[in-house]
Amino acid sequence: MSDWITMRRFHESKGVDDWRVVGEGACAYFRTGSFAAGTRLVNAISELAGLEDHPPDVDLRHEGVIVRLVMVAADYYGLSERDLELARKISAIARKLGVPADPAMVETVLITIDAFDIPKVKPFWRAVLGYQDREDSPEDLVDPRGRGPSIWFQKIDAPDPQVTRIHLDIWVPPDQAKARIAAAIAAGGHLVTDKYAPAWWTLADAEGNLADVATTMSRD
Numbered sequence: 331m332s333d334w335i336t337m338r339r340f341h342e343s344k345g346v347d348d349w350r351v352v353g354e355g356a357c358a359y360f361r362t363g364s365f366a367a368g369t370r371l372v373n374a375i376s377e378l379a380g381l382e383d384h385p386p387d388v389d390l391r392h393e394g395v396i397v398r399l400v401m402v403a404a405d406y407y408g409l410s411e412r413d414l415e416l417a418r419k420i421s422a423i424a425r426k427l428g429v430p431a432d433p434a435m436v437e438t439v440l441i442t443i444d445a446f447d448i449p450k451v452k453p454f455w456r457a458v459l460g461y462q463d464r465e466d467s468p469e470d471l472v473d474p475r476g477r478g479p480s481i482w483f484q485k486i487d488a489p490d491p492q493v494t495r496i497h498l499d500i501w502v503p504p505d506q507a508k509a510r511i512a513a514a515i516a517a518g519g520h521l522v523t524d525k526y527a528p529a530w531w532t533l534a535d536a537e538g539n540l541a542d543v544a545t546t547m548s549r550d
Contacts, residue, residue, distance in 0.1 A: 353501035355400025
């Protein structure tokens with residue numbers, strides 16, 4: 331597709347200060363403060379032209395609205411020029427309605443499962459969760475309802491007795507990573523390694539269960 335863009339291109343563009351790329355597309359959180367105000371924002375977004383071919387994912391809650399923009403195709407899962415333009419239009423609508431964005435609230439969660447034989451393990455999780463394959467990636471499963479976290483299967487050759495076989499990846503905006511890590515450590519966790527920072531930091535709870543705090547830094 332000719333209008334694909336990188337995460338860097340999105341973030342360096344003008345008019346997208348409300349948005350953060352966190353693993354599964356560009357996301358924005360608009361703090362509406364009430365269900366009625368959130369409904370007005372969603373209704374205004376729905377009136378934008380061209381949404382039939384490329385609609386945003388919208389999650390309306392009492393205190394705010396989360397909007398996610400991502401291009402999903404058979405050979406591509408990421409951002410496009412259309413997402414960039416749509417982000418600008420949605421931010422303009424929010425400003426007109428007096429609804430502030432709160433980028434610090436943005437995050438996505440990925441579940442990682444270590445597996446010796448991915449084709450043997452993956453069908454179980456597809457069936458038990460009611461998920462489906464991500465067309466462009468044989469190691470991924472996604473929720474067709476767009477609600478649950480995606481699952482990524484990581485190929486391993488031998489188990490590590492010090493490492494849990496299932497862990498969470500928490501994608502946060504780059505400017506929120508250090509605060510999230512500090513909060514996790516203050517809550518009883520510890521840093522396992524920052525070898526891969528700023529792409530991700532590996533943390534563990536008091537019993538050794540792992541979680542990666544990840545950002546789009548050093549990725550494109």
